[in-house]
Amino acid sequence: MTSARTIRELTDKDYKYGFVTDIESDTIPPGLNEEIVRLISAKKGEPEFMLKWRLKAYRHWLTMKEPTWANVHYPAIDYQKISYYAAPRSKADGPRSLEEVDPELLKTYEKLGIPLQEQKALAGVAVDAVFDSVSVATTFKEKLRELGIIFCAFSEAVREHPDLVEKYLGSVVPYNDNFFATLNSAVFSDGSFAYIPKGVRCPMELSTYFRINAADTGQFERTLIVADEGAYVSYLEGCTAPKRDNNQLHAAVVELVALGNARIKYSTVQNWYPGDRQGRGGIYNFVTKRGKCLGADSKISWTQVETGSAITWKYPSCILQGDNSVGEFYSVALTNNFQQADTGTKMIHIGKNTRSTIISKGISAGHGQNTYRGMVKIMKGATGARNYSQCDSLLMSDTCGAHTFPYVEVKNSSSRLEHEASTSKIGEDQLFYCRQRGLSTEDAVNLIVNGFCKEVFRELPMEFAVEAQKLLGVSLEGSVG
Amino acid sequence: MAREASAEEGRAKTLLEIRGLRATAGGKEILKGIDLTVRAGEVHAIMGPNGSGKSTLAHVLAGREAFQVTGGQVIYEGRDLLAMPPEERAREGIFLAFQYPVEIPGVSNMYLLKAALNAVRKHRGLPELDAIDFLALVKEKMKLVEMDDALLNRSVNEGFSGGEKKRNEIFQMAVLGPRLAILDETDSGLDIDALKTVAKGVNSLRGPERAMIVITHYQRLLNYIVPGTVHVLHNGRIVRTGGKELALELEAKGYAGVEESVRGSRQAAPPR
Numbered sequence: 160m161t162s163a164r165t166i167r168e169l170t171d172k173d174y175k176y177g178f179v180t181d182i183e184s185d186t187i188p189p190g191l192n193e194e195i196v197r198l199i200s201a202k203k204g205e206p207e208f209m210l211k212w213r214l215k216a217y218r219h220w221l222t223m224k225e226p227t228w229a230n231v232h233y234p235a236i237d238y239q240k241i242s243y244y245a246a247p248r249s250k251a252d253g254p255r256s257l258e259e260v261d262p263e264l265l266k267t268y269e270k271l272g273i274p275l276q277e278q279k280a281l282a283g284v285a286v287d288a289v290f291d292s293v294s295v296a297t298t299f300k301e302k303l304r305e306l307g308i309i310f311c312a313f314s315e316a317v318r319e320h321p322d323l324v325e326k327y328l329g330s331v332v333p334y335n336d337n338f339f340a341t342l343n344s345a346v347f348s349d350g351s352f353a354y355i356p357k358g359v360r361c362p363m364e365l366s367t368y369f370r371i372n373a374a375d376t377g378q379f380e381r382t383l384i385v386a387d388e389g390a391y392v393s394y395l396e397g398c399t400a401p402k403r404d405n406n407q408l409h410a411a412v413v414e415l416v417a418l419g420n421a422r423i424k425y426s427t428v429q430n431w432y433p434g435d436r437q438g439r440g441g442i443y444n445f446v447t448k449r450g451k452c453l454g455a456d457s458k459i460s461w462t463q464v465e466t467g468s469a470i471t472w473k474y475p476s477c478i479l480q481g482d483n484s485v486g487e488f489y490s491v492a493l494t495n496n497f498q499q500a501d502t503g504t505k506m507i508h509i510g511k512n513t514r515s516t517i518i519s520k521g522i523s524a525g526h527g528q529n530t531y532r533g534m535v536k537i538m539k540g541a542t543g544a545r546n547y548s549q550c551d552s553l554l555m556s557d558t559c560g561a562h563t564f565p566y567v568e569v570k571n572s573s574s575r576l577e578h579e580a581s582t583s584k585i586g587e588d589q590l591f592y593c594r595q596r597g598l599s600t601e602d603a604v605n606l607i608v609n610g611f612c613k614e615v616f617r618e619l620p621m622e623f624a625v626e627a628q629k630l631l632g633v634s635l636e637g638s639v640g
Numbered sequence: 641m642a643r644e645a646s647a648e649e650g651r652a653k654t655l656l657e658i659r660g661l662r663a664t665a666g667g668k669e670i671l672k673g674i675d676l677t678v679r680a681g682e683v684h685a686i687m688g689p690n691g692s693g694k695s696t697l698a699h700v701l702a703g704r705e706a707f708q709v710t711g712g713q714v715i716y717e718g719r720d721l722l723a724m725p726p727e728e729r730a731r732e733g734i735f736l737a738f739q740y741p742v743e744i745p746g747v748s749n750m751y752l753l754k755a756a757l758n759a760v761r762k763h764r765g766l767p768e769l770d771a772i773d774f775l776a777l778v779k780e781k782m783k784l785v786e787m788d789d790a791l792l793n794r795s796v797n798e799g800f801s802g803g804e805k806k807r808n809e810i811f812q813m814a815v816l817g818p819r820l821a822i823l824d825e826t827d828s829g830l831d832i833d834a835l836k837t838v839a840k841g842v843n844s845l846r847g848p849e850r851a852m853i854v855i856t857h858y859q860r861l862l863n864y865i866v867p868g869t870v871h872v873l874h875n876g877r878i879v880r881t882g883g884k885e886l887a888l889e890l891e892a893k894g895y896a897g898v899e900e901s902v903r904g905s906r907q908a909a910p911p912r
Contacts (some may be wrong), residue, residue, distance in 0.1 A: 587706070592742040595702050596756035596812065597763070599728040606755065610746030610795065 189242045193217060199244050202451050203314045203348075203449040206321050216334040216344030223338045229501040230530040230562055231470045233443060236408060243346045243379070271450040303361075307352040310365055313381050316352035323354055323571050327385050331414040331451045331478070339410040339472075340447040343379045347412070350380035355390035355421075364620055366395040382413040386421035388454060392426040395623055407432075409468075411446045419454025419481065424462070426619050427475075428627050431467035438497025438526070441469025448475035449505075452484030452513075459505065460487040462618045464627040469498060474532065479513035479541075489615040493631060494527025494559070502594040503533035503564075508541035508574070517548040523559035524635060534566040539547035552582040553611050555604075555635070605632045652679040655820055655851045656701075656721075660712035664874075670696045672876035673712065678820070681848040685862055686855045687887060688873035689895040694855045695739060697873070698824040701853075702736040705731050716820070731758075731763035733819030738807040744796040749774050749808065750778070752796050753815055760816055777854045781814040785841035802829035803838075811842045821845070822853045827861035839864030859891040 188197060196217045200210040225236070303310050307321060317324050336346040355361050386392050396413075409431065415423050425448075434441025444467075450459035461475035477486025485593035488504035506515035521529040535546045552561035561582055569576065585607060609616070609628050616624045656678040663671040678684055684893045688694050691729070700707050701714065701755075703726035714721040721729060744752065757777075758768040769777065778792065785807045797805050806826055813821055823842065827835055829888050854865055860907070862870070862884065870887045872880040880886060 191890065386755075546693055586742065588742050589744055591702075591704055591726060592738065592744070593752065594726040595736050595738075596728050596757055596816070597727055597759035599759070602755065602759070606747055606752065607744060610744055613746035 164261070172189070182278075187242060187244045190239050191217075191241070191243060195243055199346055199348065201562040202244065203317070205314075205317055208321070208325050210316055210331065212334060213345050214590075216341050217336045217346075219496070220341040220345055225338050225343060229472050229532075230528065230564075231472060231499040231501050233470055233499075236443070238342075238529045241408060244348055250638070256422065261485050268542070275377040282484070303363075306359050306362070307356040308359060308361055309352065311352055313347070313350040313352045313383065314415050316383075319353070320352070323385065324352070324383070326417050327383055329414075331416060331449045331510050332412050337447060339445040340412050343381060343410050343412045343447070347379040347381040349420075350382045350411070351384075352382070353384045353392060353394065355384075355386045355392045357387045358389040359387075361392040364393045364395050369388065378409050378411070380405070380411040382411070383416075384414070384425070385416045385425060386418065386423050386457075388419045388421060390394075390418075391422045393620060395426050395428075397428045397430070397623070397626070401517070407442050409442050409444045409446070411448075413446070413448040413475075415450030415459055417450065417452050417454065417457035417481075417484075420456045421454065422458045422460075423450060424460045425450070425475070426623055427463040427465075428619075428623060428630060429463065429465045429467050429471070430630055433467050433496065434469040436525075438469070441498070442467065444468035444473065446471075446473040448473065450476070450486070451478040452481050452486060452510075453483075455481040455510070456483045457481050458485040458487070460489070460618070462487075462489040462615065463491070463502075464612075464615070464619070464630065465490070465492040465500060465502060466630050469568050471498075471500040471502050473502045474504055476507070477515060478507045478509065479515065479544075480509045481513075482510040483512045484510055485512075485513070487618075488515075488517045488519070488533075489618045490518070491520045491522070491612045491615045491627070491631070492529055492531075493524070493635065494529045495524040495590070495635065497526050499528045499530075499591070501530040501532055503531045505534040505536065506546060508535075508537045508544040508546070510541060512543040513541055514544070515546045517550075518614050519550045520615055521550070521552045521561050522555065522611070522631075522635075523552070523561050524555035524606060526556075526558050526599045528562070530564065532564045532566075535574070535576060536567075537569040538569050539570045541571050542573050544571065546574075546576045548576075548578045550578075550580045551609065552580075554582065554584045601632075604635060608635060652681050652848070654678075655680050655717060657715040658712070659714075661697075661709070661714060662711035663707045663709050665696065665707050667859070669710070670707070670876055671700065671882070672817060674873075674876075674878060676871065676878065678851045678853065680768065680819075680851055682869065683846065683852045683854060683865065683867045685865075685867035685870045685884075686853060686868065686878075687857070687859070687870060687872050688705070692873045693876045694857075694873050695824055698736055698822045698855055701729075701822060702726060702734060704910060706857065707910055712835060727759070728763075730816075731760050734819045735813050737806075737813055737818055737823045739825040739828060741797045741800075741805040741809055743798045743800075745798050747796050748793050749796050750792045753778070753812060756812070757815055759896070777815060781811060784814050784844050785811045786837050787811050803831065803834035806838055807841070810838055810845075814841065814845055820851050820853070822855070823865075824855045825857060826854070827856055835861065836864060859887040859894030862887045 187195065193214065196213050197210065200213055298461035332340050335341055353365055384392065384394060415425060417423050431444055432440065452459055459477050463475060465471050471492065475488060479486050486506050490502065492500045492502050494500045503519060504517055506517065517533055519531045521531055523529040529552065531550045533548060534546065537544045548565060550563050554561055563580055565578055567576060589607050590600060590603050593606060594600060598606065608631055616627060619627055654677060658674050658676040661671055661674040662669065674697060686694055695708060700709060703724065709722055754774050756798055761768060787807050791800065791804060791808065797808060800808060826838060830838060854867060856862065870882055870884060871878045872890065
């Protein structure tokens with residue numbers, strides 16, 4: 160009982176990153192119509208093809224209905240009350256160097272423990288930081304450019320590399336894919352773009368820190384990563400958001416394209432503001448992430464640690480089109496208090512001898528609801544395809560929930576699929592065992608939960624794994640019952 | 641006989657004093673007034689039939705919250721033991737070797753042990769051990785129980801055989817160096833060779849500063865870990881206390897026989 164109380168106290172700690180930076184935002188009034196879409200495109204000085212694409216998406220979006228199949232519940236979103244564009248006003252043109260960056264912004268990052276200045280030196284991580292909707296600082300760009308690697312803000316890519324953008328944008332997540340992705344296609348403000356040329360191994364982890372700041376501003380990022388033949392890239396995405404009372408919509412799209420023999424590793428630590436203990440506030444995280452193994456022998460790996468957001472709706476998926484291509488999905492999703500997560504993956508096997516692995520770890524605490532939803536689809540031509548799925552759930556209280564919805568569709572009889580699932584409650588006996596050896600309840604909970612997640616954490620790049628473990632500790636503060 | 645045993649143990653410092661301890665689980669009274677004094681350097685065996693309260697006593701001393709203490713007191717090194725949370729008891733030197741050691745998937749044996757040792761050391765004002773010193777200590781202690789190196793990096797108790805689990809408990813005890821070790825049916829599930837190895841490990845940890853409470857159902861273990869004092873627990877009370885030969889008497893007569901004599905002697909005894 161004492162341990163239950165301790166765990167609750169731990170979980171009740173305030174969101175560490177809840178603060179607001181006082182920066183003037185160049186925000187367009189709330190509402191959505193064709194004029195707004197044109198305005199966004201004009202503000203970014205986009206070429207004609209981009210505007211056409213946005214308008215096509217917007218018109219299609221008008222015909223779509225918000226999906227209701229996910230196991231999440233939230234009040235109806237009024238899309239006319241959202242402001243679709245906010246940019247820090249002080250440098251509308253975008254800074255050329257760190258010196259040009261608004262010092263308020265830099266302070267915000269420092270509070271988050273990710274000072275850009277230090278990051279430059281740290282571990283060779285190039286950071287394309289999204290603050291609200293405009294990228295404000297890009298480092299290491301020169302070094303990457305020498306190798307022919309393009310890593311820049313999406314809006315810059317639209318201007319500087321329109322051919323690449325036009326070729327790959329929407330090639331994995333089409334403009335009419337789903338309600339939120341289509342909305343994103345119409346109004347996306349910025350994001351990241353990376354292109355790794357043939358045979359180049361990106362020498363550093365590419366990284367973006369996202370952060371929502373302006374109140375009531377939906378954030379619609381778009382990320383596109385293309386690894387050309389034989390290329391390799393590891394991409395890190397991490398986010399924290401300041402405290403807010405109103406729910407904020409976050410509908411991002413990430414597209415990955417791996418050509419022949421290319422490898423893309425995409426890692427996420429997601430820590431958007433989850434709402435308070437009563438479930439007020441918090442981010443709605445409705446994200447479409449998908450990768451396409453276009454060429455033979457290519458590989459795409461998704462690793463995610465999802466601890467934040469009031470609602471998470473997210474299925475990083477792989478289309479295994481090239482023969483012998485490999486898709487992987489490693490996930491830790493944690494829901495505490497009144498958080499809801501409906502997350503998982505889709506593995507679509509099209510090419511011969513394609514292989515996929517799914518490892519999903521769901522942790523539910525407080526009143527959190529955690530749903531794994533995954534689909535493995537073996538198409539007719541996918542001779543010799545294989546899949547291994549493992550879904551484990553850990554319950555930390557009597558009031559939380561874990562749900563698993565695995566879908567399987569097989570059209571080729573030579574394929575092999577394995578599925579394992581388990582649900583366990585964090586054991587009073589495990590906690591007592593650790594405490595009898597001298598560990599505090601808090602340390603015991605962290606130890607047990609991190610052990611549960613180990614198979615996923617070991618897929619994360621080192622520095623991210625450390626961060627993820629810490630984050631899990633902070634997010635679980637106070638949560639066994 | 642009882643007097644003889646305590647006389648032999650003489651004037652050593654009192655480590656643990658249990659007075660009139662009562663405890664319930666799920667509303668049912670299991671311990672109905674336990675009195676027991678343990679001095680530094682002593683080894684006490686607690687024997688008794690199933691359901692007599694042996695394991696409950698072990699867990700109550702370690703601070704398990706599933707049991708409610710309803711009466712009595714426990715003084716450990718001059719302090720109120722029952723007021724301490726389990727981790728503080730552990731850091732103060734109480735070690736429970738579990739009858740059923742728990743599996744913790746994904747957490748390596750080494751990692752748990754290092755975290756535990758450093759928590760204990762920190763509590764005692766000692767610097768934390770770094771990886772190299774820790775490994776040296778671990779290697780040395782592993783020899784005591786002839787434990788396989790491979791078990792260090794495996795998840796805590798996961799997939800361990802019964803014998804490996806018990807060895808692991810004694811190995812942890814060796815690394816943590818407790819002042820009062822409580823061995824809860826350490827012999828259960830062990831074959832004779834494993835029993836000898838584990839007993840050898842335990843015996844190597846005996847010393848003038850350390851006391852042990854060895855809980856067992858069978859006399860067999862006590863051939864290898866020879867106690868100074870044997871207590872018979874029955875229906876939540878200690879009904880007999882004697883020297884190591886009491887264990888042999890139990891072996892010969894069975895618990896039923898001893899209970900008979902207890903009942904007989906109670907009736908005959910004059911009121912106190």
